[in-house]
Amino acid sequence: MRLDVVTIFPEYLEPLNVSLVGKARARGQLDVHVHDLRAWTYDRHNTVDDTPYGGGPGMVMKTEPWGDALDTVLADGYEAGSREPALIVPTPSGRPFTQDLAVRLSERPWLVFTPARYEGIDRRVIDEYATRMPVYEVSIGDYVLAGGEAAVLVVTEAVARLLPGVLGNAESHRDDSFAPGAMAGLLEGPVYTKPPGWRGRGIPEVLLSGHHGRIARWRRDEALRRTTAHRPDLIERCDPQAFDKKDREM
Numbered sequence: 001m002r003l004d005v006v007t008i009f010p011e012y013l014e015p016l017n018v019s020l021v022g023k024a025r026a027r028g029q030l031d032v033h034v035h036d037l038r039a040w041t042y043d044r045h046n047t048v049d050d051t052p053y054g055g056g057p058g059m060v061m062k063t064e065p066w067g068d069a070l071d072t073v074l075a076d077g078y079e080a081g082s083r084e085p086a087l088i089v090p091t092p093s094g095r096p097f098t099q100d101l102a103v104r105l106s107e108r109p110w111l112v113f114t115p116a117r118y119e120g121i122d123r124r125v126i127d128e129y130a131t132r133m134p135v136y137e138v139s140i141g142d143y144v145l146a147g148g149e150a151a152v153l154v155v156t157e158a159v160a161r162l163l164p165g166v167l168g169n170a171e172s173h174r175d176d177s178f179a180p181g182a183m184a185g186l187l188e189g190p191v192y193t194k195p196p197g198w199r200g201r202g203i204p205e206v207l208l209s210g211h212h213g214r215i216a217r218w219r220r221d222e223a224l225r226r227t228t229a230h231r232p233d234l235i236e237r238c239d240p241q242a243f244d245k246k247d248r249e250m
Ligand SMILES: Nc1cc(-c2ccc3ccn(Cc4ccccn4)c3c2)[nH]n1
Pocket: 090, 091, 092, 093, 115, 116, 117, 118, 119, 120, 138, 139, 140, 141, 142, 143, 144, 145, 146, 147, 148, 149, 151
């Protein structure tokens, strides 16, 4: 997978050099290119924004730098052999970024991220590139950030961990809270590891029992309890039959 990111804060994407994404890059599973939008400005102040038509607070990011940047980034990607780009536009007004969308994006060969600042990008830029590729306008949550770079880090990590071979233990993402399966849509329950005692706190007996059926049932019950407490909205969505089926297998 190829990722391109165009931003006025390239240093914000430094975390893409470390940990899971950094290792995937080092192994050649991910090809990441970060571009400074100001490289496509030609005035003394490297201007990327201007006042909004119709008035109102803040500034809007101008069409020309984005258009020149995206034309170059796309040409370079095609030149390097990449195909079928998709534009990923972080925005507070986008569709929710979910695990389902992460899975869909992980199946694409090339993602081009356009994290904006100020009040966003002149709409004509998105409209122009929507004629050439799928555009995903995504929100990472119901809160307002100062720009899209944090969303790029979130989306990139959620997508990269789904790429084949990126996660050390292939099982790891099968039981993700939001991945399909008997725990589908439930939140993770508590986890424990050695030492068996810590500051007078022990381990739930069932986890030391070696009885896999009871352990699986306990984990399911804990996940249900936690989900009921923190995300009752997810309870309606999960499939109770899946639990009965799993119970019969335990
Ligand atoms: N889930 C999300 C995504 C964002 C986000 C993404 C990109 C940009 C570019 C600029 N801003 C600031 C801003 C604030 C207010 C209205 C418009 N834009 C962004 C915010 N906030 N929360």
